[in-house]
Amino acid sequence: MQFRRLRLPGALLLFPVLVILLTVVVAHLLKTEPVAPLEGSVIPEEAEERIHTVDAAFLREWAARDILPAPEADVLTLIRRLSLALTGATPSLEELRRLDTLPTEADPVQSWLDHLFADPRYHHYFAERLTRAFVGVETGPFLVYRRRRLVNWLTEELATNRPYDAMIRDLIASEGVWTTNPETNFITATVIQNGDNKGPDEVKLAARTSRAFLGISLDCMQCHDDKFGDYWKQSHFHELAAFYAQAEMSLTGVREARSKDYEVAYLGEVDPGIVDASVPFQPDLLPESGNRRARLARWITHDENRTFARAAVNRTWALLTGRPLHSPVDEIPLEGPFPVGMEELTDFFIAEKHDYQALIRIIAASEPFRRDSRSADPTTPVTRAQEVAWAAFPITPLRSEQVAGSVIQAASLQALDQDVHVITKFRRFGETRDFVKRYGDQGENEFAEEAGTIPQRLLLMNGKLVAERTGPNPIMNSATRIANYSPSNEEALNVAFLATLTRLPNEREREHFIPQLSEFKKKGKDRAMADVFWALINSTEFSWNR
């Protein structure tokens, strides 16, 4: 293909058009419209009582163990934790400005939750996090498994705040095609496509069900009785698996074939025998009517089956704080002892009819969530005992997509929510995917508190994302715009800290950074600010939740 050479008069005409266009774009990007006020909300009185019940459990524990709680974290810290947990990124400067509009009587945390619950970023991000727990991260069987559809289905469910138990019943018991009934992907994710045992894999489904919905790991019992306790038998695992034995693939998608039996040869036996579907505890809660999966779904989500609510509480707590109440997240002992607060939160979740947003609200309002991760006095720092007892907020690593999301968000003054241009969304998607691939995705291992790795550090120190998102660029990057348009160096530094660490600089940091910015009048200030952003993004504080 040969390009036609542009003749001079045409080029002369084009130049002013480009200048005007650029001016309009820059003006649009720099406009400082008044932000939409944040609607204030308070904790209802009836909820306060329940929060007190949960808090009282922790306060009793701290008193009994003579542990002093860390001071209360400031609002910005709490908001950062919530945005990271619910949207996978730190809050934007635009959103932070909205905080100033809050009525004085409003509760900032609950108001922030109102804001996030209405934000599609929460629906999408939490749907992905829950999907990891429900089906993992594998691409799964060809054609019959559409993970993306399952995530989208969960996204819709979270957007409408459908009760959690209803969602889970659908995952376990639904029938139909994986495209039009996306919840059936929970079943099709396990489909065996070759060999004699084609169809949904009962063994995988039993393991996944016990972990994700009961918070109990029965994996070992696939092959033998429990070697660490007396209760769990190999039969428990396979009797649970038998509930999935009649799920089969057909032209109409997943359906139940009532005549199908589940056979297994137990350890020490040679010939396989038929195993009847039976639940491993509280058999009185199992309905008598319905097909196998529907009965199992009712039993799992029964109000009196506390393991279900407990598992949801433990996982949700971990999603919000980075660390489960009981670790590992899906190995909660059946009969206890349970960690402090777990039973009170379980009572709450059942009483609230499995209202998922209500669960998030109470966790965010609880004493442990409100604690700082540091002491007021640096000479007496927070102790390990305080952290273990939740009297200090735990320091946990951010997930790779949270780091990527936070870098990208820090580079933009506006919130990268559903209102941003599709090109911005596309760019963000591409950048996040590339970054996560190189940073390392923990996959299902959601709450592994791993130390940072060298490739991660190299990626943040020298990688393309940070360089492109913080380098001099007056249109795309907040660093340059902050450097160029802030009324003072002090203000510029404040904004840089808010954009990256969601806090203001302390005295020592001001003393260090202001001279760096003051070195330049105009030219070179963008590079100086890029260096400030680089340091902020490469700090421990940026990559760890606090």
Place this chain on the structure above:
Amino acid sequence: MESMTPSFLSPGSCGKPEHLSRRTLLRGAGLVGLSWLTPLSQQLAIGAEKSRSRPKSVIVLWLQGGASQLETFDPHPDSAISYGSTSIKTAVKGIEFGGGLERTAGLANEFSVLRSVTGDEGDHARAMYHTKTGFRPFPGVIHPSIGAVMCHELPVPVTGGKPLDIPTHISILPSAFPARGGYLGARFDAFQVGNPVRPVADLSSRVDSKRDEKRFKSLSVLEESFAAGRIPDLEGKRTLHRTSIESAKAMMNSEQLAAFDVSKRPASERNAYGDTPFGRSCLAALELVQAGVRCVEVTLKGWDTHINNHELHLKQNEILDPALASLISGLKERDLYEDTILLVGTEFGRTPKLNVTEGRDHWPHGFSVLLGGGGLRGGLAIGETDPSGEKTEPARKVKVDDVHATILSALGIDYESELTTPIGRPLPLSEGRLIRELL
């Protein structure tokens, strides 16, 4: 994380490296990752490494997509299932290879071919997981690949009297499924690099040294603020953030990085490997192993031949043959072959019968894996597949797990020993059995 915090020295230990058990040492090494050690553990690592007489490294050449056993290391030229594919004689009487592997065939006494390897997975991702880790995928736990296990279990390699600056587990030309650390942690993941003609990504600072200096000063101010009032030794016991930054800087400035750059090698040597990304990567693997790297994985994609199997395999063999043969020769010339185990693996084989598009489909019921070096016996062909292609049980079946157990054992690692995974479930390093013919 903190549960893995080491207490390097047991009560009463004098602290001399030779008085420490390997396990004791590893608990220390494991905390700080692959090669980045405290001064004390550096001394321990050096002592432990000096005392090793077992093979020190593994090179994995991964034929991604599922190489056909019939067109590579297990031809049946006189059988109907060959569908006309050719075979050639090798240096070992009675062993033949597929056409296009002439140079490798000439070195057949340097390695053995396992012709009866069986897996349980027919899907690429799952089979890759199985063959690379020795375990089938199972919810709740991610198993480590062989490179991760050896980096976890063996002392940190030393060179020039100090631990290596560069990573000890490397994947060149990685696929979507590079070798992983799994439950051992992300720090045991393979460090991924692309085609060796290009510099390794992210190893150069994007600003001049003056700005760099300023940036790191700023960073230390921020770190000081972050540490104030928080749990003591958060850095040393949990985040290892500054430690890994220092290690990253050491790596950026290390002379050992030269091992990644094969452009400095003589043209005659480079040409011998073939002018392909895979050939150059195999030369880089040799350089890296010589530098002290524990495990290098090199991937050659393009073996998933559902269509036009024969022609595509011939082309693949043309890439594989010079690289593989030169690598073996290179290891021998540099006196590294006894210290290095060479594995040529793939996720499964291909069906004995051609499909309608003259391709072969997935076949985990008897495929070929090549094992050599590291003191393992060469010149053997272990196991037999059915020349008629009807039987799904090969003679002298070798399970994928057995390959792992054998390699770990050859490295001096107790493959039956158990590690407690993060979910609290104890798992052996391998559930396989030794392939005794090789030992």
